[in-house]
Amino acid sequence: MGLFGEHQAFLEKLGEADRLALLRLGRPRDYEPQEELLSEGESGTFVLVILSGWCTVWRATERGRLILALRQAGELVGEMAALDGRARSATVSALDTVRALAVPGDRFRHFMAARPFVSGLVMAQLTERLRSADDQRSSLASATVLERLAACLVELADRAGREERGAVVIRLPLSQHEIAAAIGATREAVAKALRLLREQGLVHTGPKTITVADLEPLRLLGGAPSPARRGRRSAR
Template sequence: MDRLDRSGPDPLLKPQRAAARGTWRWPETSLLGGLSDAARERFLSLGIMAQRPPGTVLIREEDQSTSVLILLDGVVKVTGRTQDQREALLAVRVGGDLIGEFGALDGKPRSATVTSCGPLVYRLVTRSDFLAALTTDAVLSQAVSRSVVDKLRVANSRRIDFAGSNAPTRLARVIYDLAMTYGEREGTDIVIRWPLTQPEIASLVGAAEPTVFKALKHLREAGIVNNGYRRIAVRDIEKLRGVAFP
């Protein structure tokens, strides 16, 4: 998605829990946010509710586990080990997203580690229940397929970015994508609240930390972003888009 869609509900709504009903609102770009009420209810009838504290490893790379996690509230980071055993941040996921579906679909060892970045609420679904739902429910099957395709498109785009653009451009694209997918409106700003460190952001961009720090400083001095402790406010989304996609 290149531009904000102003024709319908704001896609930058913060996932929230309505305490009286025990339900949440999710970004429309997420799997849960894109489902109809009926389909979402069917999907959330699967599995059991679970909660975990910050720093919990939910899925470990190379493990043989095959369960699926439907994230309801919170943030997780997806990491992998490089050949020289460094930890690389591959993606972030929030409430409304699905994780673990690759292992459930093909039965192969986990391709990455998933760790909670804060308090997390999710539904834990066994592989058998997940596959049965996809077999019997065409709407859910199509929604999960679209979600998988979206992830693969993002992965391909990132590979192209790494090969064909410099670090400042890659940083701008990462911030732009995060803002458009998970940002929260705060006045005229779009705020990204991530419990991610600067080294983790550098890993996501694929650049050295000093390089990312310098690029972020330039965006700040240009009045495009304003960053604080684990928080980035996009002040001008169109200028950011211009830097990200020159």
């Protein structure tokens, strides 16, 4: 589906000195669940570095929200406006309680200019996110709701799941409405597709939790390649 971009967050790619230098450039801000960090169409060039929590990146359409991506701790949002000076291209909302570092756009540009390695990281990140957006558009145009849901669950499991007792548990504050917005479907269609997957014993659902009992059938259904498994951790 392309909800996630790069496998390793921006902050994790920085050396300690560069990371500390960036953290000194801004000030922290706290956001409540569902609060907007950035709004589509607004002016402003500051960059946010997510320090904790999860965010959705979305755009408004005639049919409601379309979630373009999920962002987590260590990732940048708002960097495009800092680089081109244009209005925000999407809205970023907190899924849960979020803390982020707000860095003025001019400071962020100077930080990049003084560090060619950092400039390369930002360009690589933008390229990866563009590829993810292309994948999402392709899926919306050609796949069924069930196929898109399967691909979404596989991506969430590979990137944010934890292996527990032979299954993969996804604990994210995503409602069925938000899953529907992420795959370009209605809530009713997602509920029906989830029911089919539950009846087959492939998934189990609970409050803010989805447990995937067997990833391989979902991988085949969603047309997802075998994972590098970089984003998943085992429970201890």
